[in-house]
Amino acid sequence: MSAQGMRVMILKEGSERTTGKDAQRNNILAAKVITETIKTTLGPQGMDKMLVSGMGDVVITNDGATIMKELDIQHPAGKMLVEVAKSQDNEVGDGTTTAVVLTGELLTKAEKLLDQDVHPTVIVEGYKKAAEKALKILQSLAIDIQPDDEKVLKQIAITSMRTKATAGTSDHLANLATDAVRQIIEERDGKITADIDRIKVLKKKGEGMDQSELVKGIVVDKEISHPQMPKQVRNAKIALVNAKLEIEKTEFDAKININSPDQMKLFLDEEESMLREMTESVVKSGANVVFCEKSIDDLALHFLAKKNIMAIKNASSGDMEKLAKATGGTIQASTKEINAQALGEAKLVEEVKIGDDKLVYVRECKDPHAVTVVIRGGSDHVVDEAERSFHDAICVVRNAIEDHKIVAGGGAPEAETAKQLRDYALQVGGREQLAIEAYAEALEAIPLTIAENSGLDPIDILVDLRSKHASPENKWFGVQIKTGKIADMLADNIIEPLRVKLQVIKSATEAANMLLRIDDVVASKGGGPPGGMPPGGGMPGGMPGGMPDM
Ligand SMILES: Nc1ncnc2c1ncn2[C@@H]1O[C@H](COP(=O)(O)OP(=O)(O)OP(=O)(O)O)[C@@H](O)[C@H]1O
Ligand SMILES: [Mg+2]
Numbered sequence: 183m184s185a186q187g188m189r190v191m192i193l194k195e196g197s198e199r200t201t202g203k204d205a206q207r208n209n210i211l212a213a214k215v216i217t218e219t220i221k222t223t224l225g226p227q228g229m230d231k232m233l234v235s236g237m238g239d240v241v242i243t244n245d246g247a248t249i250m251k252e253l254d255i256q257h258p259a260g261k262m263l264v265e266v267a268k269s270q271d272n273e274v275g276d277g278t279t280t281a282v283v284l285t286g287e288l289l290t291k292a293e294k295l296l297d298q299d300v301h302p303t304v305i306v307e308g309y310k311k312a313a314e315k316a317l318k319i320l321q322s323l324a325i326d327i328q329p330d331d332e333k334v335l336k337q338i339a340i341t342s343m344r345t346k347a348t349a350g351t352s353d354h355l356a357n358l359a360t361d362a363v364r365q366i367i368e369e370r371d372g373k374i375t376a377d378i379d380r381i382k383v384l385k386k387k388g389e390g391m392d393q394s395e396l397v398k399g400i401v402v403d404k405e406i407s408h409p410q411m412p413k414q415v416r417n418a419k420i421a422l423v424n425a426k427l428e429i430e431k432t433e434f435d436a437k438i439n440i441n442s443p444d445q446m447k448l449f450l451d452e453e454e455s456m457l458r459e460m461t462e463s464v465v466k467s468g469a470n471v472v473f474c475e476k477s478i479d480d481l482a483l484h485f486l487a488k489k490n491i492m493a494i495k496n497a498s499s500g501d502m503e504k505l506a507k508a509t510g511g512t513i514q515a516s517t518k519e520i521n522a523q524a525l526g527e528a529k530l531v532e533e534v535k536i537g538d539d540k541l542v543y544v545r546e547c548k549d550p551h552a553v554t555v556v557i558r559g560g561s562d563h564v565v566d567e568a569e570r571s572f573h574d575a576i577c578v579v580r581n582a583i584e585d586h587k588i589v590a591g592g593g594a595p596e597a598e599t600a601k602q603l604r605d606y607a608l609q610v611g612g613r614e615q616l617a618i619e620a621y622a623e624a625l626e627a628i629p630l631t632i633a634e635n636s637g638l639d640p641i642d643i644l645v646d647l648r649s650k651h652a653s654p655e656n657k658w659f660g661v662q663i664k665t666g667k668i669a670d671m672l673a674d675n676i677i678e679p680l681r682v683k684l685q686v687i688k689s690a691t692e693a694a695n696m697l698l699r700i701d702d703v704v705a706s707k708g709g710g711p712p713g714g715m716p717p718g719g720g721m722p723g724g725m726p727g728g729m730p731d732m
Pocket of ligand 1: 223224225226228244245246247275276277278279280281341342344345346574590591592593628632661662663676678
C-alpha cells in the first residue's frame, strides 16, 4: 500500500487479495460447481459417483457426506460446503445431498439479487427471516407418529435406503435397521432415546446383501485362538483382560548364561510356572471364556484349552468396550485382578463360520440393548455402500423415534414451505421480500432436481407442483417417480423424519449466509489460491441439464 509516495507493507509479500463483488462471485462460483456435481445423486433415481483417491482406492457411493469428504476440495468456499454435509451427517445422518444442493441454490439466487444491486446484508437478513419461518412452517406441517409404530418406522428406513444403490434389497436392510434401533431404545425421565452407537455394524464380504443379519449380542471378527478349545460355551462367564498372557520381554538386552541342561530345564520350568499362574487366576475366577486385548502365549492357550476355557486373543479395544457394556463385565488390566465379580455374562458364545472366515458370536448378553448387524454383500464396494446407507437408515429411524414427528418426502415439504414462504414474503415487503422469495425458489430446487434426475421436464413439474400446492389439501404433493406426475407422497408412503428437514434448513442457511457476508478474501503465500478455483482442483465442470432459469 502506498500513501504520499511511502510504501507500507501490511500483508506478507506474495499474499493475494480479492475484494468486494469479485470475492463474492468467486465464492458463489465455487459453491455452484460443487452443487452441480453432487446434484445428480439426489433422489431415488440419482446417479452414483465413483471417486478414486490419490492412492488409487475406489469408492462408489451416492452418499452426499461421503462424496464431499472424498472430493478433497481445496477451495475455501468449497470447504464450507463440505462442512455443511458433515454437520448434516453428524446431526441427523441423512439429507446431506439436500443440504448441499439447498446451499448452492441459495447462493445462486443470491447472485441474481446481487446483480440487481440488492446489498448482501439485505439478502442475509431476508434469508434469516425466511429460514426461521420455514422451520415454523415445517413444524406445523409435521405429522405425529407413535414411536412404537413398526410399520411407519420401517417405511422411513425404506425411503432413506431406496435412494441408494442398495435399493434392490433395501426392504431386508430396512427391517434390520428398524429392529436394531428398536432393540436399543431406552426410556429416561419419560423421554425415549436411542443411542445408535450401541449398534455395532460389521462388514463381511461374501453371500448376498439379503444374508445380512441382526444378532442380539456382539459379534467379534476374530476366531478362537486354539483348536482344542470348545467351539460353543453356554451360560458363558466372560473374563475381559487388557494384559498380555505372556512372559514380558525386558526392555533392555539381557544375557543369561546357561551352562548345563539342568539350568536350562529350571529356566523353562520357571517360565511354564509363570504362565500357569496367569492362567490359574482365570480358572479360579470361574470364567469359561476369555477375551484378551493383547496376545496370549501358546503355552497359556494350551493350559486354558485343557481347562475347557475358550479364549480369543488380540480383540480390538472397541470390541472390548462393547463387550464390557453388553455383558456387564469389567476390563481387567492385569491377570491377577480377575475375579468372579469382574466377569461378564452371556447365554451363548460360539464360533460361526461365514464364508472362509470365522467370527465369534456373543449371544443374548446380560444387557439386551447390545446388538450387532452383520452386513453381507458380493464385493467390498457393495458392502461399503450398504453400510453407509444402513447408517442413514438407523439415523432416520432414531430421529423418528426420538421426535415422533414425520413429513412426507419427494420434495413435497419443500414445495409447500416455498408456497407458504411466498405468502409470508408479501407480509414482510421491502427488499427483504425479494430475498424471501429467492429462498422459496431455492427450496423448489429439491423437487425439481428429484424430477430432473428421473428424466422429467423440470418446467412442467414446476408448473404442476405450484398449481397443486395452491390448494391447502394438496400439501403433501411431490414428485411421483413411477408415473412422472405430481402426486400425494403421503399416500405413497414416502416419509421422512422432520428432524432431517429442519436440519437441512439450518445448516444450508448458515453456510450460505456466512459466504454472502464475505467481501474480502486474503490468501497468504503458500496457502490455497485466493478466491479462485484451485489449479486443476479435481472438480468436474457443471453437469449437463442444470436448473431452469426462474
Ligand atoms: N420414492 C421416492 N419418490 C420420490 N422422492 C423420493 C423417493 N424416495 C426418496 N425421495 C426423496 O429423495 C430425497 C433424498 O434423496 P437422497 O437420499 O439421494 O439425498 P439426501 O437424503 O439429501 O442425501 P444423503 O442420503 O446422500 O445423505 C428426499 O427429498 C426424499 O424425499
Ligand atoms: Mg438420503
